[in-house]
Amino acid sequence: MRHFVLSCGLSALVVTPALVLAGPGVPIDGHVDGSYGPARAVQTVGTQFGNSNIGQPGFANGSELDAGFGYVSGGMLFLTLTGNLESNFNKLEIFIDSGVGGQNRLRGDNADVDFNGLNRMGNDGSGNGLNFDNGFNAGYYITATGGNTGDGNYHLFANYATLPAGGGGAGLFLGGAGNTPTQIIGPNGIILSIDNSNVLGVNNLGSPFDSPPGSVATGLELGIPLAAIGDPTGDIRVCAFINGGGHDFASNQFLGGLPDGFGNLGEPRGIDLRQIAGDQFFTIPIPAPGALGLLALGALAATRRRRA
Numbered sequence: 019m020r021h022f023v024l025s026c027g028l029s030a031l032v033v034t035p036a037l038v039l040a041g042p043g044v045p046i047d048g049h050v051d052g053s054y055g056p057a058r059a060v061q062t063v064g065t066q067f068g069n070s071n072i073g074q075p076g077f078a079n080g081s082e083l084d085a086g087f088g089y090v091s092g093g094m095l096f097l098t099l100t101g102n103l104e105s106n107f108n109k110l111e112i113f114i115d116s117g118v119g120g121q122n123r124l125r126g127d128n129a130d131v132d133f134n135g136l137n138r139m140g141n142d143g144s145g146n147g148l149n150f151d152n153g154f155n156a157g158y159y160i161t162a163t164g165g166n167t168g169d170g171n172y173h174l175f176a177n178y179a180t181l182p183a184g185g186g187g188a189g190l191f192l193g194g195a196g197n198t199p200t201q202i203i204g205p206n207g208i209i210l211s212i213d214n215s216n217v218l219g220v221n222n223l224g225s226p227f228d229s230p231p232g233s234v235a236t237g238l239e240l241g242i243p244l245a246a247i248g249d250p251t252g253d254i255r256v257c258a259f260i261n262g263g264g265h266d267f268a269s270n271q272f273l274g275g276l277p278d279g280f281g282n283l284g285e286p287r288g289i290d291l292r293q294i295a296g297d298q299f300f301t302i303p304i305p306a307p308g309a310l311g312l313l314a315l316g317a318l319a320a321t322r323r324r325r326a
Contacts, residue, residue, distance in 0.1 A: 076172030
């Protein structure tokens with residue numbers, strides 16, 4: 019069953035196609051539709067975490083991040099990270115800087131989520147910890163992972179945490195979902211859905227791309243209430259990357275992308291993105307108040323075209 023987000027101020031109401039939409043309805047289904055516009059970040063290097071080629075919406079035999087798409091409308095951040103997340107419980111790490119506090123270097127005393135996976139990337143007491151680019155202060159964290167839990171079906175799981183500048187913060191298990199289409203509806207209104215069927219975009223490191231990465235239109239899609247990321251009023255910045263199953267070995271699949279030819283970065287606690295050329299994040303603007311109505315109409319039109 020496909021669910022839709024009905025944008026109503028800062029709240030998100032989940033409805034089914036059997037109900038009449040009273041306003042702009044946007045499907046969260048792992049597909050980039052016309053509401054997004056062009057990619058805000060495009061992959062620059064081939065993957066060293068495997069190039070998936072099985073074309074299934076659930077299971078995938080490789081991990082890659084091809085492009086990042088995002089826009090804000092009706093009190094929601096809509097975000098899609100296209101590509102694949104291998105179904106061996108690799109992690110898709112998403113850090114959000116919404117201009118509300120946050121950490122430029124990950125602390126080691128943050129909330130315990132996903133078996134303390136967040137703190138596995140933070141300072142272990144020696145002064146290390148994943149260091150983001152200058153000007154990027156991660157205030158919120160979402161991680162997604164998936165695989166076979168023993169019943170033969172694909173399952174998606176997700177967690178969320180706040181990252182106050184002084185540490186601590188709150189953690190939340192967003193939930194799990196099995197089979198396909200696979201969708202999680204978190205208790206804080208965050209919705210995630212994955213379509214792992216991509217076989218295009220980047221190839222293995224050193225090989226030509228299978229297609230322009232910005233043209234890939236399936237992957238992990240999220241609908242995030244702005245209230246869940248501090249009610250930002252300025253630009254939202256996103257840093258996303260693929261990590262190992264224990265949150266302990268970073269791939270070379272970052273958005274924004276690493277410089278051409280870069281391989282896997284390895285131990286997350288030793289990564290300092292300030293020392294790598296370019297921005298390993300991308301920006302999603304919040305439109306001016308007068309533009310919100312036009313965006314809502316555009317989203318409704320795109321959804322109607324897609325359902326026609």
